[in-house]
Ligand SMILES: Cc1ncc(C[n+]2csc(CCOP(=O)(O)OP(=O)(O)O)c2C)c(N)n1
């Protein structure tokens with residue numbers, strides 16, 4: 001096992017930074033992290049006021065998400081976890097598209113058939129649908145990587161998942177096949193300390209997660225997941241290996257979930273307060289901010305501008321998504337069959353008839369902003 005890769009020191013200096021990201025790209029990464037925070041903030045308000053059913057907080061893991069995204073091309077394949085808002089935003093997914101999904105409205109690419117947070121942006125991005133069942137997207141990522149390899153293309157596939165995801169069958173079969181095929185895939189394990197209320201100590205008897213790579217014949221590396229530059233470098237190196245035909249890499253990023261598992265969770269019931277305090281001092285956004293300040297790329301005025309821009313953009317997205325009507329009942333049958341089977345047609349007619357006679361359930365009142 002290699003030493004854990006870290007680049008940004010506590011004072012913001014990064015002596016080993018080699019300019020892999022230029023000044024514009026560095027500030028853009030920082031802006032994406034702030035956009036994720038703005039998104040979290042508004043989604044929490046929308047959920048608490050009953051306007052959306054659910055959301056997933058990203059606070060604490062932004063450097064892992066954005067650091068990884070910034071190391072890959074928009075044409076690479078992304079098989080994300082549900083806590084990866086920053087990956088989509090970084091590659092140009094619009095906040096309003098994400099909000100349409102949060103509301104499950106008629107403009108949602110899944111037409112309201114998915115849970116909130118289950119985005120997919122497959123045109124022009126290759127950001128595949130978030131899967132609710134843990135670990136099912138890992139073999140899919142290997143399949144996409146295998147296809148790109150078979151076609152002689154140099155696209156790589158990123159599978160992002162949590163510490164809990166390593167206990168899934170998908171993890172084992174994906175790593176096994178990727179190792180055998182030398183598929184161009186990067187397995188990014190975001191070890192954020194918890195799988196809902198289960199700490200890592202209850203997840204595995206191994207000495208961490210990266211070590212599991214050895215069993216599948218691939219390198220396992222560890223990286224400070226709150227350090228955007230380090231994650232960028234680890235993922236860049238893994239992508240380089242993959243594009244050169246050298247096969248998969250398992251990266252374990254040490255980070256921390258600074259909020260609840262989801263808006264349905266109360267982490268104060270099980271997360272020790274001291275643990276949260278300790279990690280709050282390692283906040284990835286502040287870490288990046290200090291690095292940018294050291295390079296003369298950040299000041300208070302920039303912070304105010306970026307925060308105001310992000311908050312306004314996400315608020316406008318929420319407003320537009322809330323004002324967009326829900327999918328019509330008939331769309332439950334769209335995009336599924338070319339010719340609807342008779343038994344479904346009959347069920348549909350009964351449902352449409354019932355809705356016509358009794359109407360829809362009432363929507364919640366009120367308008368954004370809250
Ligand atoms: C197959 C399966 N088992 C259980 C669940 C319930 N579940 C949802 S999220 C989660 C925890 C996953 O933790 P981790 O992989 O560490 O990701 P994190 O939420 O920490 O980002 C569990 C057990 C599920 N969605 N799918």
Ligand SMILES: [Mg+2]
Pocket residue numbers: 162163164190191192193194195196
């Ligand atoms: Mg976790």
